Amino acid sequence: MSRRRMLFVAFVVSLTAVAVLVPPAQPQSNRPSHVVIIVLDQARPDTIDRYDMENVQELQRQGASFPNALVGHMAAETVISHNVITSGLLPKDMGWSDEVYRDSANVLGAPGAYYVTSSMSCVEFGKLIDAGGYPKLQDYLDSGFGETSAFASIAQKRTSACTSGQTGSAVDDGTATPDPEDIIFQIRGSNVSALCGDGWRRPEYIGVPRTYFEFTDDCTDRWWTFQGAGAYETDGITPANIYPLDGNRFVPGFDPDHIGGDTWSADAAIRFIENEPDWRGLMVSLGGIDKLGHMWGPEDEGEPGAAPGSEEEMRHLPFIAKNADEQVGRIVDALRESALLDDTLIVITADHAAMTGRPFHGVLAPGVDNPTCAPPSTGIRSDCNWYFGSDADEIYRDPSPAVAELRDALGGNLDFSYQDGHIAVWLHDNSQAKKGEAAAAVLDMPGVIASYHTNAAQDDYLRFGTNPMRGSERSWFVRHGDELVDTMAEPSGPDVVGLLADNVTYGVIGDHGGHNKLIQNIPMVFYGPGIGSKDPNRAMRLVDVLPTILTTMGVDYDPDDLDGEASKLPKP
Ligand SMILES: [Zn+2]
Numbered sequence: 001m002s003r004r005r006m007l008f009v010a011f012v013v014s015l016t017a018v019a020v021l022v023p024p025a026q027p028q029s030n031r032p033s034h035v036v037i038i039v040l041d042q043a044r045p046d047t048i049d050r051y052d053m054e055n056v057q058e059l060q061r062q063g064a065s066f067p068n069a070l071v072g073h074m075a076a077e078t079v080i081s082h083n084v085i086t087s088g089l090l091p092k093d094m095g096w097s098d099e100v101y102r103d104s105a106n107v108l109g110a111p112g113a114y115y116v117t118s119s120m121s122c123v124e125f126g127k128l129i130d131a132g133g134y135p136k137l138q139d140y141l142d143s144g145f146g147e148t149s150a151f152a153s154i155a156q157k158r159t160s161a162c163t164s165g166q167t168g169s170a171v172d173d174g175t176a177t178p179d180p181e182d183i184i185f186q187i188r189g190s191n192v193s194a195l196c197g198d199g200w201r202r203p204e205y206i207g208v209p210r211t212y213f214e215f216t217d218d219c220t221d222r223w224w225t226f227q228g229a230g231a232y233e234t235d236g237i238t239p240a241n242i243y244p245l246d247g248n249r250f251v252p253g254f255d256p257d258h259i260g261g262d263t264w265s266a267d268a269a270i271r272f273i274e275n276e277p278d279w280r281g282l283m284v285s286l287g288g289i290d291k292l293g294h295m296w297g298p299e300d301e302g303e304p305g306a307a308p309g310s311e312e313e314m315r316h317l318p319f320i321a322k323n324a325d326e327q328v329g330r331i332v333d334a335l336r337e338s339a340l341l342d343d344t345l346i347v348i349t350a351d352h353a354a355m356t357g358r359p360f361h362g363v364l365a366p367g368v369d370n371p372t373c374a375p376p377s378t379g380i381r382s383d384c385n386w387y388f389g390s391d392a393d394e395i396y397r398d399p400s401p402a403v404a405e406l407r408d409a410l411g412g413n414l415d416f417s418y419q420d421g422h423i424a425v426w427l428h429d430n431s432q433a434k435k436g437e438a439a440a441a442v443l444d445m446p447g448v449i450a451s452y453h454t455n456a457a458q459d460d461y462l463r464f465g466t467n468p469m470r471g472s473e474r475s476w477f478v479r480h481g482d483e484l485v486d487t488m489a490e491p492s493g494p495d496v497v498g499l500l501a502d503n504v505t506y507g508v509i510g511d512h513g514g515h516n517k518l519i520q521n522i523p524m525v526f527y528g529p530g531i532g533s534k535d536p537n538r539a540m541r542l543v544d545v546l547p548t549i550l551t552t553m554g555v556d557y558d559p560d561d562l563d564g565e566a567s568k569l570p571k572p
């Protein structure tokens with residue numbers, strides 16, 4: 001039994017004891033009894049002002065907004081950050097620590113096998129969390145407010161919805177969701193063309209289906225969406241065509257009965273707020289900004305002269321960011337109309353920010369039908385920029401020239417690599433000598449400013465070397481580089497890591513994952529009863545969000561169980 005496992009068992013036992021001995025905490029007038037976390041996937045602080053996100057700005061004005069907030073961990077990615085937020089643990093302690101996972105502890109069934117975490121199933125995330133044996137936000141809400149407390153995790157991606165929504169006891173009894181009160185709902189779902197025609201997808205719903213969603217098995221309900229590859233001509237425009245729109249998954253589209261994108265997620269969240277009898281927690285992750293930021297870069301200005309209501313307008317970041325902001329406003333309105341706004345803690349943050357690839361070291365080309373690149377997803381070029389290697393069901397063996405050079409330099413010892421705003425390398429022979437060789441090869445890659453490899457115990461990264469850096473880059477690196485890399489030191493993580501100069505990307509034009517200030521500095525707003533509007537200076541991190549929520553809500557936890565620390569929020 002691992003230490004975390006023991007902690008979780010102890011936690012459950014103490015919950016049981018608490019449930020017997022004392023009634024659940026009663027909400028006090030100055031303390032929130034509900035929490036809503038809204039993740040603006042890939043939003044930077046300047047995204048909010050650049051795109052005039054008025055509803056978010058209003059919450060920033062009325063609540064506590066942390067201008068120096070940081071992601072606070074490598075790798076700054078969706079699949080990592082959503083579980084950091086809901087567990088209060090750093091990646092090295094949560095069971096997977098990057099976009100690629102090496103099953104060193106044999107949790108998923110094939111010892112040492114590789115998995116791309118971004119294509120893991122909900123059940124696989126549940127197994128990894130279960131093996132870590134740690135409680136999640138929803139477990140703490142159960143302990144604070146009673147076992148019938150409901151929690152929902154709603155998003156357009158499995159990497160957001162399942163990582164946030166799964167809890168530690170996920171698969172012990174063979175079911176995907178531990179608590180019948182909790183649900184996971186995500187738009188991607190599965191392609192069921194036989195029912196509705198090609199491209200129609202049934203969303204993935206995990207938990208006991210609520211009748212109030214009016215969720216059906218055919219395509220008649222509101223939740224089914226059309227998700228076709230290369231939509232709205234984005235497969236024909238560079239640079240968007242290396243990661244084109246996939247129908248109405250990240251944009252609302254024009255079908256009034258099946259609106260997608262962030263509007264879909266907000267609709268589901270509002271349905272939950274208005275109908276769930278004993279809800280306490282809600283994670284809603286809005287993925288639109290991330291998708292458009294990847295396609296065009298995080299400073300996208302849109303197409304000049306795009307008419308309101310046109311495809312040309314919808315396929316760009318200015319419209320999508322504004323739409324995300326409208327959804328934030330709708331969720332706040334739903335809380336107000338349900339008379340819950342004065343009892344709810346609203347947290348608005350991002351799972352990471354992003355930088356624009358100038359220079360870009362991936363291949364800038366449309367997706368190709370290439371058998372060495374990412375079947376069965378028909379060869380989206382971004383996938384083969386991001387990944388090199390193979391797992392049980394995916395092949396990524398068409399690397400960009402920069403990664404091909406690394407592969408050749410390592411002479412067959414490269415098992416897997418992942419590169420976005422950082423470089424991560426998994427070796428076949430990962431002896432210290434081979435790690436040193438690979439760290440030297442990574443340091444030679446274009447745009448790399450520092451490289452690291454793990455120690456023999458794989459619980460720490462040793463800095464191998466650095467290249468010349470610009471002044472501001474150097475001071476940020478000195479303050480944060482080593483500490484951030486260490487947050488992913490564990491055996492499933494990369495043997496060798498390369499940090500990139502500012503505005504160097506390898507996967508797509510707008511990319512994240514790295515240590516850079518542009519990627520790490522994120523919006524962070526806490527709004528709710530008992531919280532003032534003075535902006536704290538503290539460099540609050542995503543790992544600090546959970547203890548700050550629990551402290552604010554008056555839910556007990558043992559600080560030794562968490563890697564994060566509660567941030568002091570200003571009084572009104
Ligand atoms: Zn993300």
Ligand SMILES: [Zn+2]
Pocket residue numbers: 042078290291294512
């Ligand atoms: Zn992303």
